[in-house]
Structures are given as C-alpha cells and as structure tokens.
Amino acid sequence: MARIPFNKPSLVGREFALLEDALGRGQLSGDGHFTKLCNAEIAELTDASTALLTHSCTAALEMAAILCDLAPGDEVIMPSFTFVSTANAVALRGAVPVFVDIDPDTLNIDPSQVEAAITPKTRAIFAVHYAGFPADMDALADIARAHDLLLVEDAAQALGSTYKGRKAGSLGDMAAFSFHETKNIISGEGGALTVMRPDLIERAEIIREKGTNRSRFLRGQVDKYTWVDIGSSFLPGELVAAFLYGQLEQEPAIRRTRLGLFDHYHAAFADLAARGRVALPRQPKETTGNGHMFYLLMRDIEDRDAFITHLRDHDIIAPFHYVPLHSAPGGRRFGRADHDLPVTDETYARLVRLPLYFTLGDEIDRVIDISRAWLGANA
Numbered sequence: 001m002a003r004i005p006f007n008k009p010s011l012v013g014r015e016f017a018l019l020e021d022a023l024g025r026g027q028l029s030g031d032g033h034f035t036k037l038c039n040a041e042i043a044e045l046t047d048a049s050t051a052l053l054t055h056s057c058t059a060a061l062e063m064a065a066i067l068c069d070l071a072p073g074d075e076v077i078m079p080s081f082t083f084v085s086t087a088n089a090v091a092l093r094g095a096v097p098v099f100v101d102i103d104p105d106t107l108n109i110d111p112s113q114v115e116a117a118i119t120p121k122t123r124a125i126f127a128v129h130y131a132g133f134p135a136d137m138d139a140l141a142d143i144a145r146a147h148d149l150l151l152v153e154d155a156a157q158a159l160g161s162t163y164k165g166r167k168a169g170s171l172g173d174m175a176a177f178s179f180h181e182t183k184n185i186i187s188g189e190g191g192a193l194t195v196m197r198p199d200l201i202e203r204a205e206i207i208r209e210k211g212t213n214r215s216r217f218l219r220g221q222v223d224k225y226t227w228v229d230i231g232s233s234f235l236p237g238e239l240v241a242a243f244l245y246g247q248l249e250q251e252p253a254i255r256r257t258r259l260g261l262f263d264h265y266h267a268a269f270a271d272l273a274a275r276g277r278v279a280l281p282r283q284p285k286e287t288t289g290n291g292h293m294f295y296l297l298m299r300d301i302e303d304r305d306a307f308i309t310h311l312r313d314h315d316i317i318a319p320f321h322y323v324p325l326h327s328a329p330g331g332r333r334f335g336r337a338d339h340d341l342p343v344t345d346e347t348y349a350r351l352v353r354l355p356l357y358f359t360l361g362d363e364i365d366r367v368i369d370i371s372r373a374w375l376g377a378n379a
C-alpha cells in the first residue's frame with residue numbers, strides 16, 4: 001500500500017496552460033499580467049481594499065511589521081502557539097514579541113491575555129487564525145482601538161474563512177496569507193499582504209518594491225521612479241503568479257473538498273471524543289473554516305508519540321506542532337512571556353495533525369481505520 005504523506009501538493013486546474021501563457025508574454029519579473037490578476041482575485045476572496053502578492057507569508061509579515069513602524073524596544077503581542085515567522089518579522093525590526101496564551105477551545109489567541117499584556121510600549125497585536133478558524137477579531141479590535149494599537153491578521157492558513165460573515169483578510173488593519181505548498185492554495189512558495197487602512201496602501205507598495213515608488217511609475221503617476229523609503233524585494237516573479245492564478249481560480253472547489261475531508265474525519269472520531277479518548281477541533285462561534293487542517297488532541301506527549309509511531313509503522317505521516325515560541329532559544333533571546341503559558345505547552349504536547357490534502361480521497365478511510373484500531377487497543 002502506498003504511503004500516505006501528511007501533505008501532497010497537486011495541480012487543480014489550468015496551471016500548465018497559464019505558465020505557458022506567462023512564458024509567451026515576455027515578462028518573467030514581478031508585477032506583470034498575472035500578478036495583477038492574482039492581486040485582484042485575492043482582494044475579491046478576502047474583501048480587502050488592496051492585495052499585494054509577495055514571495056511568502058513570511059515576507060508579508062515582514063512588510064506588516066515595517067508598516068506598523070516598529071522601532072527597537074516596541075512590543076507586539078502574539079500567541080506563542082504559531083509558526084516562527086509571526087515572531088521573526090517583529091524581531092527583525094528590533095521590536096519584542098510578547099507571547100501570550102491561547103484559548104483552549106479554539107487554540108487562537110486569548111483576548112483577555114492580550115489585554116493583560118499591554119504596556120506603554122505595545123504597538124500592535126498579531127493574531128493568528130489557527131487551522132483556518134478566525135480568532136475573536138471583534139474582541140481584539142476593541143482592545144486595539146482602546147489602546148491605539150495596529151491589528152494584524154496572520155491569515156496564513158485562513159484564505160476563504162469567515163468571522164461573523166466577514167472574510168479573513170479584511171478583519172484587521174492588515175493580513176498576511178501564505179501560498180506555501182502545505183497551505184490550501186499553493187504556488188510552492190508564495191504569499192500576499194492585504195491592507196484595509198487606506199493610509200497604509202501607498203507605503204505598502206513602496207516597501208514591497210525595494211523602497212521605491214515604482215508602482216506609481218507603472219501607473220503613469222510619476223515620470224521616473226526613485227528611492228523614497230526603506231523596503232526590500234518582496235514580490236514574486238510572473239511564473240509563480242501564473243501558477244498561483246490557476247489555483248486561485250479553483251478556490252471554491254478546493255475549499256469544498258477540504259471541508260468534506262474535515263467533516264469526514266470529525267464524524268469518524270466523534271464517538272471517541274464523546275468518550276473522552278481524544279479531543280477534536282472545535283469551531284469558534286460565528287466562524288466558518290476552510291478545511292485547512294484536521295487534528296486530534298491526545299492525552300499527553302507519550303500518547304501522542306506512540307500514536308504517531310503507530311501511524312508511521314503503517315506508512316501514514318502525521319506531524320505535530322508548534323514547538324512553543326516563548327521557550328524556544330529564539331523566543332527567549334528576542335521575545336518575552338510574562339508568565340507560564342500552560343495551554344500552549346499542553347497543546348504542543350497533545351496535538352497530532354492527520355493527512356489532509358486535495359487528492360486524499362478514499363485514502364482518508366485508511367487513516368481513520370488505522371487510527372481507530374490503535375485508539376481502541378489503547379483505550
């Protein structure tokens with residue numbers, strides 16, 4: 001029987017034809033025909049005022065950190081339970097990631113902990129939409145407004161998700177998306193920054209174009225472009241954009257397929273969850289997800305490791321994450337947590353991700369059968 005990986009990137013539509021089209025247009029650098037199409041499509045899928053393609057979500061987060069005008073010593077509040085790029089973007093500005101705990105029901109940042117972590121140096125909140133389920137953005141927006149903070153969504157996992165009927169990517173001042181091959185919509189490496197604040201849009205374009213006003217030049221608004229601000233090369237080339245556009249066109253179908261797999265997993269483990277053997281993802285109130293990820297919460301780290309080993313022995317690859325940032329060497333060096341973060345530590349020890357990708361199909365039942373057999377034998 002074939003090995004079931006935890007993720008498998010796949011072609012879903014016109015990617016090859018669009019790559020050929022891009023090659024025929026004579027522009028392989030960024031901001032050409034396909035970049036414009038992707039920007040418009042991402043703005044549509046997120047309801048954001050502006051979307052700018054980047055070469056990764058990491059890059060989009062770095063742009064967001066520059067747009068927050070972070071200076072050395074400034075603080076940004078974020079969950080410890082996230083990918084390293086959320087924190088690294090802040091550390092690169094010389095600012096301090098301040099780590100807080102997550103809500104045990106949603107695994108998203110806990111707004112009450114955010115409130116408690118605010119100091120005179122706090123400049124922004126970076127909220128992660130874990131597993132594609134949006135964080136409690138109304139509560140976070142209230143806190144941000146009361147303390148004059150910027151609110152950034154790390155929406156790497158959340159394209160197509162909604163919160164109270166509003167789309168991820170339009171829920172804060174800015175949002176960062178990922179098109180890494182492990183996400184729902186892919187281009188190998190890729191990302192986007194969406195911007196909601198009109199006063200930040202022009203600066204976002206400048207930062208993305210190496211600190212120049214090239215975007216205005218391309219629109220014919222200035223005769224020559226020149227260095228006007230700090231920035232870097234945050235944009236992908238046209239081949240990446242062409243491939244990505246082929247994926248973005250299929251976003252509804254990809255989301256539907258992944259949500260079907262998510263629901264199938266959920267139903268298959270419901271009895272074991274009811275008996276308390278495992279815990280399952282809980283959909284936060286008034287949100288819709290995008291089927292990005294399905295996980296089980298095991299009893300403890302020994303239970304988790306034994307389960308992962310059992311799956312691997314049956315050629316099924318199931319990873320765990322995230323090694324908490326607040327206690328990692330980088331987190332201790334560049335960041336801070338004001339107290340223990342028990343939910344973060346416990347979630348890291350208990351969480352196992354099951355394979356979930358567009359072409360998983362009936363193989364999902366093999367994952368379920370082999371998982372259930374072990375859980376039954378190790379009740």
Ligand SMILES: *Cc1c(COP(=O)(O)O)cnc(C)c1O
Binds near residue numbers: 055154179189
């Ligand atoms: C994947 C991911 C990132 C990084 O995305 P890249 O496109 O690989 O840079 C950042 N934050 C979160 C929460 C992610 O899941």
